[in-house]
Amino acid sequence: MxxxxxxxxxxxxxxxxxxxxxxxxxxxxxxxxxxxxxxxxxxxxxxxxxxxxxxxxxxxxxxxxxxxxxxTGARYEGIWIDWNGARRFELFGQDVQGAWRGFQVxxxxxxxxxxxxxxxxxxxxxxxxxxxxxxxxxxxxxxxxxxxxxxxxxxxxxxxxxxxxxxxxxxxxxxxxSPQLIARYGYANGTCPQRDAAPQMNGDASGWIWTAMIRPGTYQWTRVSLNGEKVSADWMPDELRHLAPQGPSRGADVTWxxxxxxxxxxxxxxxxxxxxxxxxxxxxxxxxxxxxxxxxxxxxxxxxxxxxxxxxxxxxxxxxxxxxxxxxxxxxxxxxxxxxxxxx
Ligand SMILES: Cc1cc2nc3c(=O)[nH]c(=O)nc-3n(C[C@H](O)[C@H](O)[C@H](O)COP(=O)(O)OP(=O)(O)OC[C@H]3O[C@@H](n4cnc5c(N)ncnc54)[C@H](O)[C@@H]3O)c2cc1C
The missing domain is CATH 3.50.50.60 (FAD/NAD(P)-binding domain)
Known part of the structure; x- marks a missing residue:
């Protein structure tokens, strides 16, 4: 020892x-x-x-x-994935007792x-x-x-x-x-009922957008551009644009x-x-x-x-x-x- x-x-x-x-x-x-x-x-x-x-x-x-x-602010059974327009719900997993539920902390x-x-x-x-x-x-x-x-x-x-x-x-x-990847992310307060049941990942050749309710009344989004296009600091996903942003968005280097x-x-x-x-x-x-x-x-x-x-x-x-x-x-x-x- x-x-x-x-x-x-x-x-x-x-x-x-x-x-x-x-x-x-x-x-x-x-x-x-x-x-x-x-x-x-x-x-x-x-x-x-x-x-x-x-x-x-x-x-x-x-x-x-x-x-x-x-x-824990919310729990979900999976996430919505819309990849090049093909939309599906992906469960985290399930067993005989039912669907497993993830955590939004x-x-x-x-x-x-x-x-x-x-x-x-x-x-x-x-x-x-x-x-x-x-x-x-x-x-x-x-x-x-x-x-x-x-x-x-x-x-x-x-x-x-x-x-x-x-x-x-x-x-x-x-x-x-990977090419250089910057994740821009932010938080917003308000209500967005279509996002309350599960988070969503939306992707196409230009990049992807993630939106999730992290607790009632607070939403988080992340945008990663895959074509080198810069995401401006005041950008917000369409579905959350009516909410009040919690300060400016931030960036993180997520290059692999x-x-x-x-x-x-x-x-x-x-x-x-x-x-x-x-x-x-x-x-x-x-x-x-x-x-x-x-x-x-x-x-x-x-x-x-x-x-x-x-x-x-x-x-x-x-x-x-x-x-x-x-x-x-x-x-x-x-x-x-x-x-x-x-x-x-
Ligand atoms: C936009 C975005 C969204 C993400 N979404 C998810 C998600 O939904 N689910 C998921 O699982 N992961 C997600 N991740 C990844 C996840 O956040 C990280 O993988 C995770 O936080 C890594 O944990 P860590 O302990 O290694 O580092 P960190 O959580 O970064 O902790 C490092 C700590 O070290 C401290 N520190 C740094 N330098 C010093 C120093 N010199 N002296 C003392 N302390 C120091 C920092 O203050 C910090 O608290 C996301 C990342 C990003 C950027």
Whole structure:
């Protein structure tokens, strides 16, 4: 087991779903964890639609259905897809008990709930507190500078999201696997009854539009252009145009990319910090949580001398890269149906 030579066993950069899941799973394996999150969780954040399969995963992390219900604004059995004019309703899935229902969560509350669970499980959480520097010794990552103070650790887990903090610190390339894609998204208040029963994805060769009610009276939309056309900041989908926008729309770089290395002895990248696909792939939050849990499992094996640090890093890299490639191939196929190529 890990020794006290370091301030902590594991330092985690970022308290989104990936970072919190890694923290909960590490503490469950008796590791000492320090997590730093630079922001307060008061803002709207995209990524509200969660597949029903997230429920048992959250249960494993100590978040039962009552807690999940407290941050859920709506539940749906599936989504409407209109792909090149062919409209169909796609169920999330079903069994003998009926259709599975996905979750529409308020991300700020969802993230706060997961982070609170990490603290409850024993992780030392500092929020808001930004990680600003990396500690290296003999070419090996040995901790971070957080809130201006050095914190040494056996392992650093980067869960900083699409800013990919550690990848940039280490100068690791991330080859783009798609043309540059910017997701423009926004929120609006009011009523839009035709969107209350289920979200909708509308796509053609110019791009796609997503609209969803995230809780009664609040709607979210995302627009991704696939032909390079810029989406203006005041753009809104037709069906939501009569609503009151919640401030200006925002943009996020969702160009498909994966870091050339996502783990080495001394560090792991999890969630969007390791790999990004555009939101059509959906399940970004679920993937973030599962990558955090998988990294925690491997870190615990290394610190208990049950696996070598090299083997654990390789196993994690292969697992994540394979997952990314499979999803990218599916997405590229999805876009070819629209007559769009150059992806994957
Ligand atoms: C427009 C849009 C719509 C989407 N829709 C969906 C959806 O419907 N369903 C879905 O599952 N996914 C969706 N996604 C994807 C989803 O949002 C992400 O995959 C998910 O949030 C990744 O989680 P994460 O924990 O890796 O990163 P994040 O959620 O980005 O969390 C990273 C955290 O790290 C913190 N941080 C960053 N740098 C530092 C630092 N230096 N020090 C300390 N803290 C730091 C940040 O403040 C942040 O809280 C969408 C994405 C976009 C852009």
């Amino acid at each position: 890990a020794t006290g030579r370091y301030d902590t066993d594991v330092v985690i950069v970022g308290g989104g779903p990936a970072g919190s899941a890694a923290a909960i799973a590490c503490t469950a394996r008796a590791l000492r964890v320090r997590l730093f999150e630079r922001e307060g969780f008061t803002r709207e954040r995209p990524g509200e639609t969660l597949h029903p399969g997230i429920e048992p995963v959250l249960e494993q992390l100590g978040i039962g259905s009552a807690r999940l219900a407290s941050v 308020q991300r700020s509350a969802f993230d706060a709930m997961l982070l609170a669970r990490a603290a409850e499980a024993g992780a030392l959480v500092r929020q808001p507190c930004a990680v600003s520097g990396l500690l290296m010794r003999d070419g090996v990552v040995r901790g971070v500078v957080a809130g201006g103070e050095p914190v040494t650790a056996h392992v650093v887990v980067d869960a900083s999201g699409c800013t990919q903090w550690l990848r940039r610190q280490l100068g690791i390339d991330a080859a783009s696997r 990319r994966i870091a050339g290395d996502v783990a080495r002895p001394g560090w792991f990248m999890v969630g969007d910090a390791a790999a990004v696909l555009d939101p059509t792939s959906s399940h970004g939050v679920l993937k973030a949580i599962l990558s955090g849990v998988t990294a925690a499992h491997l870190i615990a094996a290394v610190l208990a001398d049950k696996a070598s640090a090299d083997d654990a890093a390789h196993a994690y890299h292969d697992w994540l890269e394979d997952w990314f490639n499979t999803d990218a191939a599916q997405l590229a196929h999805f876009y070819r149906e629209l007559g769009v190529s150059g992806f994957g």
